[in-house]
Amino acid sequence: MTNQSNSVREISQLMSAAIAALLFGSTMILSAVGPARASEAPILAAQQSTAPLRYLA
DSSP: OHHHHHHHHHHHHHHHHHHHHHHHHHHHHHHHHHHHHHHSOOOOOOTTSOHHHHHHO
16 A cells, blocks of 8 residues: 555656656746747738738738
């Protein structure tokens, strides 16, 4: 019984570490990309623009 609870605890600790690493990594990526995107000139979605530009705007 103790061996099983230890393995469950170990798995839960690994899952918590993986989730924390994923959240930290995505936060670092967004903090690096966010200011660069905000400093660009805004693109207005006009009717004559191509479909990808209207989608990205």
